[in-house]
Amino acid sequence: MKTKRDTAEEMIVVDSEEEQEELDEINEPANKKLKGEKNVPAKRKADKAAFLAKFVGNAVPKAEAVQRWGHRYPSKSAKKAERRKTSEDPGAEETEGSVECAAHYLQALVDNVSYKLGDCVTINSDGGSDYLGRIIEFFKAVDGSLWLCAQWFFRAEDTAIGKDEAQKHDPKRIFYSEVKDDNPLECITGKIKVVQVSPMKNFNKLKRSIPACDYYFDMGYNYAYSTYFNLTADAGSTCSDESSTICDDVNATAANSDQKSDSEATCEKNSVSKYQLSLLDLYAGCGGMSTGLCMGASLACVNLVTRWAVDLNENACKSLRYNHPETEVRNEAAEDFLALLKEWQKLCQKYREPEDSLDFKADKKSKNSDASDVTKKEESEDESETVEPGEYEVEKVIGIRWVGSSENSKKGLEFKVRWKGYDEDEDTWEPTDGLESCQERIRDFVIEGRNKKVLPLPGDVDVICGGPPCQGASGFNRFRNKIAPLDDPRNHQMVVYMDIVDFLKPRFLVMENVVDILKFCGGVLGRYALSRLVNMHYQAKLGLMVAGCYGLPQFRMRVFLWGACPNEKLPPFPLPTHDVVIRGNIPADWERNVVAYDETQHPLLQKALVLGDAISDLPAVENSERRDEMDYQKAAKTEFQRYIRAPKEVLTGGTPLTSKKQKQKLLDHRPLELNIDDNQRTCKIPKRKGANFRDLEGVFVRPDNTVELDQQAERVYLPSGKPLVPDYAISFMKGRSLKPFGRLWWDETVPTVVGRAEPHNQIILHPEQDRVLTIRENARLQGFPDYYKLFGPVKERYVQVGNAVALPVARAQGYALGLAIQQQCPPGDLVMELPQKFPQSMMSALQNSNPTNNHNELAIDVEEQCC
Known part of the structure; x- marks a missing residue:
């Protein structure tokens, strides 16, 4: 992060010639507009006291300085290369450490305040808040100018969170970073206390103890991928003891507590x-x-x-x-x-153990008072006989839901009830206030549901x-x-x-x-x-x-x-x-x-995949195709097709099918059936790359590549009386679009699979067949394996595929x-390389490691059966 640099010439007001001479000697280059230099903040003009910015003590021995900050002391060959680069490209940015260094120091004095390496400080930036940083270098340039290098901390507003969202964060919480920057020594405006605290590992702990400080940090931030990451325990160890500490009381608190969060226990x-x-x-x-x-x-x-x-x-x-x-x-x-989850948590707490329920205790006490099993049976039979006509008896509770979004329903918890003596299709949803006498049935359902985890806690x-x-x-x-x-x-x-x-x-x-x-x-x-x-x-x-x-x-x-x-x-x-x-x-x-x-x-x-790699093996179907299952008819032609046609047991890494003779069907290979007019238009689109509605009779393409109806020709109409070229195709995108009734081609990449299949404003026609792409063809473009079966009307299935996350990415x-x-x-890695030929290579490795699961052989046999 670079600090903003002053552009206006500003002078420091001093009270004596001696002070002026001393200041000129220390900061002689300050008035020479060096690249990256920041002038003394204007607010110091009003301070009539002597202002000094200088290093204190002897310089660090050259051998030690070269060892610790080698990038500041380039070799002769490196200097020569840098000069050559600058001469060839005057606009090129200077590399890190390009301010040529004469000597390093361990301490400095700014505004009569002493600073040393590791101190956390504020550094002035005009027109905004001071930046927060940690001093990691003091050095003098060969021209005599005095510099510091700061490693920055980010406020929330300085990160991808932004200013508006930052208002919702603790203003004392900042983020560690590895970003460093050089600044003139006089830019320091004050010293601050920054502490590192352990991450909030116990989510159930509402607050944690933060020691007295100006700021604290428990996370790091990296510009790349807007990453907020955990730090090692010694991330702040280079801070001076006066300005920074590492606080471990959060860990100590967790260690001394017998109660762990649900997340930690999991x-x-x-x-x-x-x-x-x-x-x-x-x-x-x-x-x-x-x-x-x-x-x-x-x-x-x-x-x-x-x-x-x-x-x-x-x-x-x-x-x-x-x-x-x-x-x-x-x-x-x-x-x-x-x-529902919140209500479920309350029910699980209420019925954590059967004895916790008062109703259950009373019921248990009543049953223990029975003289014998025969007596209990007779009493039960008597109770069942006392059910009044028109009343129903709850056999068991089988479901739970929360009603809240329906305008016609009352908000609240409901249970699905199985009525004694009635079939499953007569199960009903009942509100809790109508089941007050069925607490035992509800308790049984909750205890069983908690054990089976029908809902997550x-x-x-x-x-x-x-x-x-x-x-x-x-x-x-x-x-x-x-x-x-x-x-x-x-x-x-x-x-x-x-x-x-x-x-x-x-x-x-x-x-x-x-x-x-x-x-x-x-x-x-x-x-x-x-x-x-x-x-x-x-x-x-x-x-x-x-x-x-x-x-x-x-x-x-x-x-x-x-x-x-x-x-x-x-x-x-x-x-x-x-x-x-x-x-x-x-x-x-x-x-x-x-x-x-x-x-x-x-x-x-690997080479980018194109349409032909994905769908060229699928059988031809008509616009009016109604079958949801059919045979493949052709063998797979590409590696993608062989993989996408593999059975579920192969792709999910489970147990192979018990029989190699099972024949796999092709599912959902049917298109949205276009109406008669659109089908007739589609049939007239040429079967070549780039064809679309512009190839229809009656369209004129202007020199600027926009279209209009050909005024020199009579407009062509379909048998229905509708125009062959619809008005919306001409006006779409002000006549610039190539999408209406566009035909895909085998060597092309589709922009994005969407949830609609109409060809009115997207390129979705099959390369060689007079129809839109089928549900299965769209599913393949999304990476869905062929075994994946979809339900609902045809339009609904297109929506499901178009709204899904592409499987290969997931x-x-x-x-x-x-x-x-x-x-x-590896720790700190933001990205990783996948194995070559992923995922096929990983599947082969897993299969080879388990000789009982001969998935490769299975996949081949199934494919042969399909063909």
């Missing part, structure tokens, strides 16, 4: 259970993100299982439930789910994933609330997501969203998400990832936000495996967040998560 349990982790998928859709994460984690030998999933779309829940029978899928709003969830919808930030929304974005109900799910994280306290979380959350209103939604995590004492990092970089024929850039609790390792972002050119409008403030190799690196990447992150859980990532 971590200890998992450390001896071979990394069996539970995942909660919020806004799950059909389960793309959680499926990919679990697949990736299994490649890292971590058993991550989606235990719970929540989504408001009923058909998406059906798809997820079918493909993940091990998952408790809840079809409800996320805010209702959160309210704090400490039960290891990983939370999800993509809260933020339609209020979308660039397609003309009515966005730019004044109070988080008050917009369409953005409120971001708040709900973080509220659920705050309640459940998972070990890890990952959130996905569109890039618009970083564009809209200065990235307010993205900054809010980072701010909430850091305020909850989670480590956090944010990255922009491109789906095509991980082996898909679509571009699709999305935002991913990781969080990890303080005693965990923050997963690194996996670097690209495929050579895809980054395109699209990346917000300037977030350019450092794009997950990509450095420009100086030259990695060996799989790569799941692999990084698995390594982080096992502490196999």
Whole structure:
């Protein structure tokens, strides 16, 4: 972080010629406008007392100085190279340590205040707050100017959190950084006390003891990927004792306490259970993100299982439930789910042990007073006979929910009841106030549900994933609330997501969203998400990832936000495996967040995938295709196709199928059936690369590449009487668009798979068939394996696929998560390289390590059966 430099010439007022001469001798170069130099702050003009900025004591011996600060004493060859670079490129920035050094010192005097190495100080910046830093060097340049090098601390407002969100943070909390900067010695404005405290490891501890100080830090911050990370215990050890200390009383408090947080207890349990982790998928859709994460984690030998999933779309829940029978899928709003979790926690506390219930004690006492089993049976029979006509008896409670978002329902807790003597299809939802006489049935349900973990409690969830919808930030929304974005109900799910994280306290979380959350209103939604995590004492990092970089024929850039609790390792972002050119409008403030190799690196990447790599093996179907299952008819042609057609047991790393003769069907290979008019238009689009509505009769292309109707020709109409070229195609994007009725081609990459299949304003026509891409073709572009079956009307299935997280991206992150859980990532790494030929190479390694699971042979046999 560079301090702002003064541009106006300012002089220091002194009281005597002696003071002026001494000041001139010490700061002679101060009036020579050196690059990077800062003039004496103007506020000191009013101070009539003598002002001195000088080094105190002898210079550090040259040999020792070269050893400690070698970059300040370049060799002759390095000096020559630097001069050559400057002459060739006068505008080139100077490298670190380019202020040529004559000598180093250990102490200095500024404004009659003594400073030494390691002191924490404030450094003046014009027009704003002073910067906070730690002195790591005092040195004199060869021209006689006096300098210090400071290692900066960041306030919350100096980080990606931003000024608005920073107001919600403790103003005394700052963030350690490795950023260093040279400043003239006279820029020091004061000394401060900064302490390092241990991270907030116990989430249940509302407050922690902070010693007397001006500022404290418990996290570091890195510009790259806006990363907030845990520090080693000695991060502040180079601070002087007077200005900095390391406080361990948080750890001491935790060590002296017998009570551990649910999160800590879960971590200890998992450390001896071979990394069996539970995942909660919020806004799950059909389960793309959680499926990919679990697949990736299994490649890292971590058993991550989606235990719970929540989504408001009923058909998406059906798809997820079918493909993940091990998952408790809840079809409800996320805010209702959160309210339910809070009520569930109260019920579990109430019925923690059966004896804790007063109703249960009374019931038990009554039963113990019975004379015999025969008497109890007769009494029970008598009670059943006393049920009045028209009354119903509760056999058992089988479900629980919170009703809150429905306008036609009363808010509150409801139980699903199985009535004695009635079939399952006559089960009903009943409010709690109507079940006051059924406390024993409720107690039984709660105790059994807690044991089976039908709902998560704090400490039960290891990983939370999800993509809260933020339609209020979308660039397609003309009515966005730019004044109070988080008050917009369409953005409120971001708040709900973080509220659920705050309640459940998972070990890890990952959130996905569109890039618009970083564009809209200065990235307010993205900054809010980072701010909430850091305020909850989670480590956090944010990255922009491109789906095509991980082996898909679509571009699709999305935002991913990781969080990890303080005693965990923050997963690194996996670097690209495929050579895809980054395109699209990346917000300037977030350019450092794009997950990509450095420009100086030259990695060996696989060739970018194109449309033909993904779908060229699929059978031809008509616009009117109605079948949901069919045979493949053709063998796989590419490595991508062979992988995507593999059975579930192969891709998830489970046990192979018991029979190699099982024939695998192709699912969901049917298109949205276009109406007669659109189908007729589609049939007239030429089957060649780049073809679209402009190739239809009656369209004139102007020299500026915009279109209009050909005024010299008679307009062509369809048999229905509608024009062949619709008006909306001409007017779309003011006549500049190439998208309406656009035909894809085999060697192209799709921009982004969306949830709509109409060809009116997107390029979605098959290269050689007169139809839009099928559900299965879209699913392949998203990386869904062919075994993944979808439910609901055709349009609904397109929506499920388009809204999902691209599986290869989630799989790569799941692999990084698995390594982080096992502490196999080098500390401090923000990114990591995936193994060559990932994930196929990892699957082969796992299969070869277990000779009983001959997955390769199975995959080949199944493919032969399909063909």
